[in-house]
Amino acid sequence: MMNRILSACACTASLVLSGCAAAPSSTVRVDKADTDFGKCSTFDWHHASSDAASLTEQRVRATALKQLQEKGYALATDKPDCRITYVMSSQERQKQKPSIGVGVGGGSGGIGGGIGVGLPINRNKEQIGTFTLDVVDVAQNAQIWSGTVDVGLHAQEISDEEADRAVGLILAKFPDHRAAK
Numbered sequence: 001m002m003n004r005i006l007s008a009c010a011c012t013a014s015l016v017l018s019g020c021a022a023a024p025s026s027t028v029r030v031d032k033a034d035t036d037f038g039k040c041s042t043f044d045w046h047h048a049s050s051d052a053a054s055l056t057e058q059r060v061r062a063t064a065l066k067q068l069q070e071k072g073y074a075l076a077t078d079k080p081d082c083r084i085t086y087v088m089s090s091q092e093r094q095k096q097k098p099s100i101g102v103g104v105g106g107g108s109g110g111i112g113g114g115i116g117v118g119l120p121i122n123r124n125k126e127q128i129g130t131f132t133l134d135v136v137d138v139a140q141n142a143q144i145w146s147g148t149v150d151v152g153l154h155a156q157e158i159s160d161e162e163a164d165r166a167v168g169l170i171l172a173k174f175p176d177h178r179a180a181k
Contacts, residue, residue, distance in 0.1 A: 026151065028169050030146070030147050032145045033142070035144050037175045040144070041074060043068050043074070045061045054157065055157045060167060063168075064084055068174075071176045071177055084134065085133070088131045090127055090128065090129040127152070129153045129166075130150050131148065132170075133147050133170045
Protein backbone atom coordinates (compact mmCIF):
# COMPACT_ATOMS: atom_id res chain seq x y z
CA MET A 1 0.00 0.00 0.00
CA MET A 2 2.82 2.38 0.89
CA ASN A 3 4.56 1.60 -2.43
CA ARG A 4 1.38 2.53 -4.34
CA ILE A 5 1.14 5.86 -2.53
CA LEU A 6 4.81 6.60 -3.19
CA SER A 7 4.44 5.63 -6.85
CA ALA A 8 1.38 7.85 -7.24
CA CYS A 9 3.18 10.76 -5.53
CA ALA A 10 6.27 10.26 -7.70
CA CYS A 11 4.22 10.18 -10.92
CA THR A 12 2.26 13.27 -9.93
CA ALA A 13 5.41 15.13 -8.95
CA SER A 14 7.18 14.22 -12.20
CA LEU A 15 4.19 15.42 -14.24
CA VAL A 16 4.09 18.70 -12.32
CA LEU A 17 7.84 19.18 -12.70
CA SER A 18 7.84 18.40 -16.41
CA GLY A 19 5.06 20.95 -16.89
CA CYS A 20 7.01 23.60 -14.98
CA ALA A 21 10.34 22.90 -16.65
CA ALA A 22 9.12 22.85 -20.24
CA ALA A 23 10.53 25.69 -22.30
CA PRO A 24 8.09 27.52 -24.52
CA SER A 25 8.21 26.11 -28.03
CA SER A 26 8.89 28.35 -31.02
CA THR A 27 5.88 27.91 -33.25
CA VAL A 28 6.28 29.12 -36.82
CA ARG A 29 3.24 30.79 -38.33
CA VAL A 30 3.03 30.61 -42.14
CA ASP A 31 0.82 32.54 -44.53
CA LYS A 32 1.03 31.94 -48.27
CA ALA A 33 -0.65 32.79 -51.51
CA ASP A 34 -2.19 30.13 -53.71
CA THR A 35 0.71 30.02 -56.15
CA ASP A 36 3.22 27.69 -57.77
CA PHE A 37 6.45 28.03 -55.79
CA GLY A 38 8.30 26.27 -58.62
CA LYS A 39 8.49 29.58 -60.47
CA CYS A 40 10.69 30.94 -57.66
CA SER A 41 13.81 29.02 -58.54
CA THR A 42 16.13 32.03 -58.22
CA PHE A 43 16.34 34.43 -55.29
CA ASP A 44 17.99 37.64 -54.24
CA TRP A 45 17.76 39.83 -51.17
CA HIS A 46 15.28 42.71 -51.17
CA HIS A 47 16.87 45.82 -49.70
CA ALA A 48 14.15 47.71 -47.84
CA SER A 49 16.04 51.01 -47.84
CA SER A 50 19.15 52.68 -49.17
CA ASP A 51 20.57 52.93 -45.64
CA ALA A 52 23.61 50.86 -44.73
CA ALA A 53 22.74 47.27 -43.86
CA SER A 54 22.71 46.65 -40.11
CA LEU A 55 24.63 43.77 -38.58
CA THR A 56 21.31 41.98 -38.06
CA GLU A 57 20.34 42.41 -41.72
CA GLN A 58 23.73 41.13 -42.87
CA ARG A 59 23.46 38.05 -40.65
CA VAL A 60 19.86 37.32 -41.64
CA ARG A 61 20.59 37.83 -45.34
CA ALA A 62 23.63 35.53 -45.32
CA THR A 63 21.79 32.82 -43.39
CA ALA A 64 18.59 33.03 -45.47
CA LEU A 65 20.36 32.92 -48.83
CA LYS A 66 22.60 30.05 -47.67
CA GLN A 67 19.62 28.02 -46.41
CA LEU A 68 17.65 28.68 -49.61
CA GLN A 69 20.61 27.43 -51.66
CA GLU A 70 20.68 24.30 -49.49
CA LYS A 71 16.99 23.79 -50.39
CA GLY A 72 17.86 23.86 -54.12
CA TYR A 73 17.26 27.53 -54.97
CA ALA A 74 19.87 29.62 -56.80
CA LEU A 75 21.12 33.12 -56.04
CA ALA A 76 20.55 35.54 -58.94
CA THR A 77 21.42 39.19 -58.41
CA ASP A 78 20.44 40.32 -61.95
CA LYS A 79 16.89 39.05 -62.54
CA PRO A 80 15.70 36.88 -59.65
CA ASP A 81 12.30 35.23 -59.75
CA CYS A 82 11.69 36.13 -56.12
CA ARG A 83 13.18 38.33 -53.44
CA ILE A 84 13.36 37.68 -49.73
CA THR A 85 13.30 40.20 -46.93
CA TYR A 86 12.75 40.26 -43.19
CA VAL A 87 11.07 42.34 -40.52
CA MET A 88 11.86 42.14 -36.84
CA SER A 89 10.09 43.89 -34.02
CA SER A 90 10.98 43.54 -30.38
CA GLN A 91 9.38 44.26 -27.06
CA GLU A 92 10.20 43.85 -23.42
CA ARG A 93 7.97 41.70 -21.30
CA GLN A 94 7.93 40.75 -17.67
CA LYS A 95 9.89 37.64 -16.90
CA GLN A 96 8.00 34.77 -15.43
CA LYS A 97 7.59 34.66 -11.71
CA PRO A 98 9.71 32.31 -9.62
CA SER A 99 8.84 28.64 -10.05
CA ILE A 100 8.73 25.89 -7.45
CA GLY A 101 8.89 22.15 -8.03
CA VAL A 102 8.38 19.29 -5.59
CA GLY A 103 9.56 15.71 -6.07
CA VAL A 104 9.05 12.52 -4.10
CA GLY A 105 10.70 9.17 -4.72
CA GLY A 106 11.61 5.97 -3.05
CA GLY A 107 13.21 2.65 -3.54
CA SER A 108 14.89 -0.14 -1.58
CA GLY A 109 12.83 0.71 1.48
CA GLY A 110 13.89 4.36 1.51
CA ILE A 111 11.82 7.45 0.85
CA GLY A 112 13.23 10.71 -0.46
CA GLY A 113 11.97 14.02 -1.62
CA GLY A 114 13.14 17.36 -2.87
CA ILE A 115 12.08 20.88 -3.56
CA GLY A 116 13.46 23.04 -6.37
CA VAL A 117 13.07 26.78 -6.73
CA GLY A 118 13.80 28.81 -9.88
CA LEU A 119 14.42 32.52 -9.37
CA PRO A 120 14.99 35.11 -12.11
CA ILE A 121 18.18 36.91 -11.09
CA ASN A 122 19.25 40.42 -12.16
CA ARG A 123 16.52 40.83 -14.78
CA ASN A 124 12.88 41.56 -14.32
CA LYS A 125 12.24 41.86 -18.06
CA GLU A 126 13.22 39.87 -21.12
CA GLN A 127 13.46 40.95 -24.74
CA ILE A 128 11.19 39.10 -27.18
CA GLY A 129 11.41 39.55 -30.94
CA THR A 130 8.86 38.75 -33.60
CA PHE A 131 10.85 37.73 -36.65
CA THR A 132 9.25 37.51 -40.11
CA LEU A 133 10.68 36.41 -43.47
CA ASP A 134 8.72 37.43 -46.57
CA VAL A 135 9.02 36.12 -50.12
CA VAL A 136 8.01 38.47 -52.94
CA ASP A 137 7.34 37.38 -56.54
CA VAL A 138 9.29 39.94 -58.62
CA ALA A 139 7.14 39.57 -61.78
CA GLN A 140 3.91 40.20 -59.86
CA ASN A 141 5.49 42.53 -57.30
CA ALA A 142 3.44 40.68 -54.69
CA GLN A 143 4.15 38.89 -51.46
CA ILE A 144 3.55 35.16 -51.93
CA TRP A 145 4.85 33.63 -48.67
CA SER A 146 5.48 34.76 -45.11
CA GLY A 147 6.82 32.93 -42.07
CA THR A 148 6.90 34.33 -38.53
CA VAL A 149 8.38 33.12 -35.25
CA ASP A 150 8.82 34.66 -31.80
CA VAL A 151 12.38 34.46 -30.47
CA GLY A 152 14.23 35.50 -27.33
CA LEU A 153 16.82 38.21 -27.88
CA HIS A 154 19.96 38.93 -25.91
CA ALA A 155 20.78 42.30 -27.51
CA GLN A 156 19.46 44.81 -30.03
CA GLU A 157 21.48 43.22 -32.86
CA ILE A 158 20.94 39.49 -33.13
CA SER A 159 23.92 37.14 -33.10
CA ASP A 160 24.88 34.68 -35.83
CA GLU A 161 23.42 31.86 -33.73
CA GLU A 162 20.12 33.69 -33.18
CA ALA A 163 19.88 34.46 -36.92
CA ASP A 164 20.62 30.82 -37.79
CA ARG A 165 17.98 29.59 -35.36
CA ALA A 166 15.20 32.02 -36.37
CA VAL A 167 15.80 31.71 -40.12
CA GLY A 168 16.17 27.93 -39.83
CA LEU A 169 12.88 27.56 -37.99
CA ILE A 170 11.04 29.64 -40.57
CA LEU A 171 12.64 28.24 -43.73
CA ALA A 172 12.01 24.70 -42.53
CA LYS A 173 8.40 25.49 -43.48
CA PHE A 174 9.32 26.87 -46.92
CA PRO A 175 8.96 24.41 -49.85
CA ASP A 176 12.12 22.52 -50.80
CA HIS A 177 12.93 23.24 -54.46
CA ARG A 178 14.84 19.96 -54.87
CA ALA A 179 11.67 17.99 -54.10
CA ALA A 180 9.76 19.85 -56.83
CA LYS A 181 12.25 18.85 -59.56
